[in-house]
Amino acid sequence: MDRGSCYNLVMHDINFVNPYLHGLYAPVREEISAEKLEVIGEIPRDLHGAYFRNGPNPKTSPKGMHHWFDGDGMVHGVWFENGEARYRNRYVQTQDLKANGSSVLGGIFDPARDAPGRKVHYRDTANTDLVYHNGKLLALWYISGQPVAVDASTLETICTETFDGALPNNISAHSKVDPETGELVFFDYSLYEPKMWTGTVSAQGELTQFQEIDLPGPRLPHDMGMTENYVILHDLPVIFSDSAIRNRLWQIHVADQQTRFGVVPRKGGAPKWFEFPTCYVYHVINAWEEGDDVVMAACKMVPNGFEPDAKYGPYAAMADVLALRAQPFVWRMNMKTGKAREEQLDDALSEFPVVNNNFAGRKTQYSYHVIFDDCIEQRFTGLLKYNLLTGASERHHFPKGVFGSEPAFAPKVSADGEDDGYLITFTQDFDGRSEAQVIDAQNISAPPLARIKLPQRVPLGFHGVWAPDV
Template structure:
């Protein structure tokens, strides 16, 4: 039975975060403005959405995965939302006891060595013509139909997958290969591999790290993978004490650069920091370059009266990050870290057709509230000059991570698509011209349902 008093105090179950439990589909959505005729494809966004009221303490990251999709064709749009029906979701639906989450960790009843309910609620990518819903604690990738959002099932890549797959695994736009990473409490504590365009494992490599870590992302260039060994550890002790993560300040930040197909990992040390999200990675001569959003001290003192027992969660989730650049010279073994800008921004994306190469522009979310992660604007960065400009959503309107929809070979040839929701519960898909970024959207598509705040998004080309 749910606890209304606990749920009413949880900021991630109310307001912009309140879940929607009905699945819906709608066609020929009303449009303000005009949908570009060259926009063909779909925007998908993943996020946590508990299917029933939580019975106890609930962490934002524990909600069941729900995908929202907006499809565009010939100047028209349609919408659908569906739960990602993981094995744990189906078990609970059939009446099993609720699987453990961050505030109530324990071993899974089926014996798999994972402590939390696998929700596939974090990321969504496109590979081999299907969507893959992915989880931030490394779980089973779930294949989803890109036309209906119906769950197909666990993707094991022909039975070849030796481990799990983390959110923020990458698809190479040039080869179509999926490069994934995994981390665990158990050996191997870190690994990475490559899945071919015909869904077969073609490379897998275990990576030695000093102990269990909790990375969130990885980097990918044409020839290298960049793994993160960050000073945040994930241990049995932390789990027993109901701690989601422990920050170990006396450990350095390390990035491991390894050839994508074979070879040793070369490690580069930098001052202690944490990174949630990579902007892009590329190669310049002997340098492997990574742009990412680096966390900065938040100085947040939780308002206990406001957050009650959820004050520790709010403290950890306060998201304050700035864009930085790391250069790692494969010849000399030396690295250098520089700051791109001192403005706060996160959830960065680029035109994925230009990822793994030197993309010039990136698009980030800007928050008016770093604790509740309310995305009040988008920011476009010129990564060459550090110059930025903002696109604001308007008073009381908050967005989702955008996705770039390419329509031509140029890096700015295309459209940015995102979903916004206002404080009255009205949601829209918005189409923004990246060449006139600060201008109003060229089109606003009214959605039939409220879309709660969520996590990551992607664009799928038509066909």
């Protein structure tokens, strides 16, 4: 497929200049529940739990300029048990959604505003990430917002989560859960102050640690690393800029600024900073400790190779920023000597990496990524499994015209080994048909073990998570 043709396939109408409101991204506004879904193939009997995926889904038609991140959060879920599956989708009932259009906060392309009692400057949609902690889902937002607790059995919103009023600020997307301790390890940052924060919430939901980290200036990180004893914070050469917003960019790069990773003790203490060549990282694969080394694997951004397209009108810059392209790298940071080195695992392009979360923060051999279409819209044509020790990879391709979601790794009920389980993903085609697919993680190139037909279209979105035994 050539890069020009992808536009028409998605847009269908040259008057639609915002690609993330139409076609594969168009919202679905009906909340439904469906039992005993039709299955092509067979759902493994040792698959027990639920796959959830978050994404932007405007409840009402946007007025004025609309960024993809402005869409109201909607969680789609499929539950697996005894070889059967059920589906449900629900809006995340954020404060701004419940305001029913009366919120004083605008979207990313609007001027920053203050709202009484709120610690955000823009409409907080909780549409980006999902974390499963303390028996609940936490819906999180890209630009560091208020976490929203969601019932993992029904997807009904429980509350805006403050951990009994102890949460000092907000929580960014891509916080982590330690599989050994059950702790939630999170970070937060300010758009306009040179500060970042990190904290820990116990398995029982109590805030046990919180500290402020000073930075040379405001930053716009997206992810963090977590090991058994450390948090890895990202001081990257990208900042949020009101002047950039006026040019429909919303972020700018500071080209002469080095990349720094700050290794911070999880129990509190000063960060140890390591400098690397300038780069940006959206998503961490995993992090762990090897002797005195703290190791972080992540997807390092590379130029996307696309030229601004006038067909998108004022949304051309947004489309360019969202056209993620990245390669897997490993950064090693020695806590005793201060030495640091960067290693490239592969030159293939992939992103949205996940691992078996039972090994989060510990050394992993395998990771699972999405493969991008050769098109400026953010859509995934397949999955890629990496051996992080050797750099070897294996691919799963969706049929032509079918696009997937970030997968989640679902361990078998009696798993024997790190990759003994399944990859679960949602797919959508141009005709509006959606499925949940179950893929053997040890034979990723094979056809799906099961294709579960969903009762409605699942728009392309952001991040997913596996929750066992719900």
